[in-house]
Amino acid sequence: MKPRLWPYLIKQAFANIKNNGLVHLIGLGTMVVSLLIFGTFLLLFVNLNAWIEGWGDSVSMSIYLEDGADDRAVEKIATYIESLPSARIKNRISKREALEELRKSLGSQAGLLEGLSRNPLPASLEVVFEDVEGRTIEFKSVKQELEKMEGVEEAQYSEEWLRRFEGLINIVKLVGYVVGGLLCVGVLFIVTNTIKLTIYSRKEEIKILKLVGATDLFVKIPFLLEGMFHGIVSGVSSVLALFLGYLLVSGKKIQILDLPFLDVIFIPGEYVFAMILISVALGLVGSFVAVGSFFEI
Amino acid sequence: MIQVFHIYKNFGPNIALSDVNLKIHKGEFSFITGPSGAGKTTLLRLLFGAEKPTSGHILINGINLNRISRSKLDLLRRKIGFVFQDFKLLPNKTVFENVALALEVTGESRSFVKKKTHQTLRLVGLAKKEKAFPLQLSGGEQQRVAIARAVVKDPLLLLADEPTGNLDPDLTRDIMVLFRSIHMKGTTVVIATHSRELLEDTAQRIVLLSGGRVIEEQ
Numbered sequence: 001m002k003p004r005l006w007p008y009l010i011k012q013a014f015a016n017i018k019n020n021g022l023v024h025l026i027g028l029g030t031m032v033v034s035l036l037i038f039g040t041f042l043l044l045f046v047n048l049n050a051w052i053e054g055w056g057d058s059v060s061m062s063i064y065l066e067d068g069a070d071d072r073a074v075e076k077i078a079t080y081i082e083s084l085p086s087a088r089i090k091n092r093i094s095k096r097e098a099l100e101e102l103r104k105s106l107g108s109q110a111g112l113l114e115g116l117s118r119n120p121l122p123a124s125l126e127v128v129f130e131d132v133e134g135r136t137i138e139f140k141s142v143k144q145e146l147e148k149m150e151g152v153e154e155a156q157y158s159e160e161w162l163r164r165f166e167g168l169i170n171i172v173k174l175v176g177y178v179v180g181g182l183l184c185v186g187v188l189f190i191v192t193n194t195i196k197l198t199i200y201s202r203k204e205e206i207k208i209l210k211l212v213g214a215t216d217l218f219v220k221i222p223f224l225l226e227g228m229f230h231g232i233v234s235g236v237s238s239v240l241a242l243f244l245g246y247l248l249v250s251g252k253k254i255q256i257l258d259l260p261f262l263d264v265i266f267i268p269g270e271y272v273f274a275m276i277l278i279s280v281a282l283g284l285v286g287s288f289v290a291v292g293s294f295f296e297i
Numbered sequence: 298m299i300q301v302f303h304i305y306k307n308f309g310p311n312i313a314l315s316d317v318n319l320k321i322h323k324g325e326f327s328f329i330t331g332p333s334g335a336g337k338t339t340l341l342r343l344l345f346g347a348e349k350p351t352s353g354h355i356l357i358n359g360i361n362l363n364r365i366s367r368s369k370l371d372l373l374r375r376k377i378g379f380v381f382q383d384f385k386l387l388p389n390k391t392v393f394e395n396v397a398l399a400l401e402v403t404g405e406s407r408s409f410v411k412k413k414t415h416q417t418l419r420l421v422g423l424a425k426k427e428k429a430f431p432l433q434l435s436g437g438e439q440q441r442v443a444i445a446r447a448v449v450k451d452p453l454l455l456l457a458d459e460p461t462g463n464l465d466p467d468l469t470r471d472i473m474v475l476f477r478s479i480h481m482k483g484t485t486v487v488i489a490t491h492s493r494e495l496l497e498d499t500a501q502r503i504v505l506l507s508g509g510r511v512i513e514e515q
Contacts, residue, residue, distance in 0.1 A: 002404035019389075205387055211347070212446065213375035214402035215368060 001217055009218070013225035020198045024226075027194035028234055034183045034190075035238035035279055039267070041176040042275070043242060046267050048169050059129045059139065060090075061157040064122040067095070069151030074125075077149055081127055084142065091126035095119050122153055184282060191230055191286025195223050199290060220291040227287025228280055235279030239272050298323040298454060298485045299344060304353035306339055306509075313339040315509045317353070321487060321502070323453075326480045328496055329489045331506035337489035340506070341458050344487070345379055346370045358453060375403055378447030378484075380457035384439045386431040386446075392418065393427040396445045403450065417449040421475060437468035441475065448479050455479060457488045461495060469495065 017024050063077065081087050093101070098121035103110045129139075139157045146155040199206070206219055243266060250264045267275075301319040305312070314336045321327050329337050342348045343355060346362050355362045360373060386395050393414055400410045418424050421441040431439055440460060447455055457476070461469040473495065480486045490496070496503055505513040 004406060005404045008401055204385075208385055208387060209398070209402060210371070211345075211374065211379055211385070212399040212402055213371050213373075213450075215371045218402055 001215075001221070005218065009221045010225060012222040013229065016198050016202065016222055016226055017229065020201055023194055023197045023201075024230070027190050028230060028237075030190050031187050031230065031234035031279070031282075032237045032241065034187050035234055035275065036241050038176075038180050038183050039238055039242040039275060040245070041172070041179060042267050042271055043246065045169070045172055045176055046271070047264055048172060050263075050265055052169065059157055061127040061129070061139070061143070061155060063125040063127060063146055063155045064153045065124060066151050066153045067122065069123070073149070073151030077125065077146065077152060080146070080149065081125070084129070086130050088128055088130065089125055090128045093124045093126065095121055095123045098122070098124065184278070187234075187279075187282045188286050188289070191227055191283050192289045194230065195227055195287040195290035198226065199223060223291045224284060224287050227283040227285075227290070229283070230287075231280035231283025232276070234283070235276035238279070239275055242267070298325070298358060299487070300354075300356040301340075301344075302354045302356075304340075304343065304355065305351045306336075306343060306348065307351045313509050314343070314350075317506075317509070317511055319504060319511065321485065323485055324480075324483060325502055326476075326486045327488070327502040327504060329487060329504045329506060330491060330496060332491060335491075335506040336509040337491070337506055338458050339509075341379075341456050341487070341489050345377060345456055346374065375450055376453045378450065378452035378455040380440070380443050380447045380455070380460045382459035382462045384431070384443040386439060386442055388431050391428050391430055392423060392434070392442050395431065395442055396449050399446050399449050413449055417445045420448075420478070421445045435468075436463050437465075437471065440464060440468075440472055444472070444475055444479075448484070451482075452484060455484050455486045457486070459490055459492075460488060461490070461492060466494070 063081075065074065065077075078089060081089055096119065099113070099119045102121060103113055106112065143155045143157060146152050209219055246264065246266045250266075299319065299321040301317055304314055304317040306314040317336075317340065329340060331337055339348065343350055343362075344357065346365070349363070357373065358376070360369075362370070365373065387398070390398070396417060397410050397414045400413060405413075415424070415427075418427055421444055423438060423441055423445065426434065426438065431442065434442065440463070444457075444460070447457075455476075460476075461472050464472060469492075476486055476488065488495075503513075503515040504511055505515075
């Protein structure tokens with residue numbers, strides 16, 4: 001292919017798009033929506049991962065004390081905790097404070113507690129382990145050690161349910177793969193049919209081009225460029241739309257299960273690049289499939 | 298220039314051409330004639346590589362069309378001009394663009410395409426209609442655009458299928474004068490026609506087809 005042909009072929013690709021504006025617009029719209037759904041899954045996945053990592057950085061532990069545990073036993077527990085790396089006692093909650101907190105959280109239902117003959121809630125110590133990432137702290141053995149100590153009824157740590165949360169991430173990941181795969185097939189189908197429609201609308205012109213000696217490549221390249229253009233525009237548009245959505249959500253404060261406020265982050269640069277790349281690849285493959293079944297002239 | 302050996306062409310059960318043998322030499326001006334359905338258009342399409350024969354061989358300038366690859370056929374077509382009875386012009390392109398198309402596909406420089414297209418449109422008498430669209434032209438003018446597109450690349454061979462079929466006698470004469478002038482430049486010309494008047498005006502080689510067979514050569 002002579003280099004001087006390229007300006008003509010590019011001009012032809014844009015002329016095709018202009019002449020079949022509506023078909024292209026519908027195709028582009030559908031492609032952007034599909035990629036946006038895919039991007040939303042990506043955003044959700046990235047944020048869930050980041051949140052879990054963030055929470056994992058500061059594991060908390062609640063040590064419930066036996067009723068009547070004496071000060072000496074509590075001090076012994078506190079000394080043990082402070083000997084652990086990066087551990088800090090955040091709160092000492094007495095039985096009375098625990099009941100008061102429960103009463104607050106029950107709100108209008110607090111009357112239920114009036115009938116109690118005695119306070120059933122244990123006193124507790126709230127412990128946080130900060131910046132645990134990279135450190136080797138065996139929470140399970142700490143828990144076992146604490147539960148053997150005098151005055152301790154039970155110890156619970158947040159990582160137990162974080163592990164369960166990771167299961168949720170895996171489900172999101174799996175759903176993302178399945179939905180992403182199906183959307184890719186859908187996008188491929190849309191591009192193929194959009195390009196096929198433009199080929200059909202130019203059928204007579206293609207016949208004439210072939211009759212005056214145009215090579216197959218000369219006829220096909222504008223359609224491949226159309227597919228690539230489709231991919232670039234839809235990829236960039238869907239990333240922009242995703243970013244707009246992100247700006248709307250990131251302004252709001254999100255809190256789950258009394259955990260610290262969550263910061264919503266945008267998908268990293270390499271994911272943005274991958275999204276656009278996938279879109280361009282789908283555009284090219286789709287147009288390739290469309291021109292592959294070129295009629296023989 | 299053209300050698301046809303024992304050509305057969307069937308469309309399903311219908312026999313379009315049967316054992317056609319033909320030789321047309323370089324620089325000849327030939328007519329292929331016969332009644333409707335004689336196989337004239339089919340023979341021309343075979344010479345152009347638009348159809349493949351059921352059996353037999355066709356050599357154009359020594360190249361066997363049965364053995365030619367698609368890409369080589371594209372290149373061969375650049376040396377053959379084809380004029381259709383229904384003109385086959387692109388309605389959304391101007392006269393100039395329609396003619397220039399035949400050169401643009403070859404990757405010629407823009408300045409050359411421009412110069413050659415202007416020259417050719419002058420040759421066919423349409424220099425002043427370059428910017429017009431085909432549907433703004435008369436039938437004769439449209440046919441001249443089609444001829445300009447076929448000859449703009451200086452073909453070795455010019456094939457024309459009923460080029461005057463839709464034209465009145467005056468326009469027919471004009472078009473034939475045009476073919477003569479192209480022939481004078483050294484191009485081999487083959488015209489398929491069923492018009493007896495066209496044949497009477499010119500004393501050239503005539504191949505008469507009937508029922509898919511060559512029944513007479515003059």
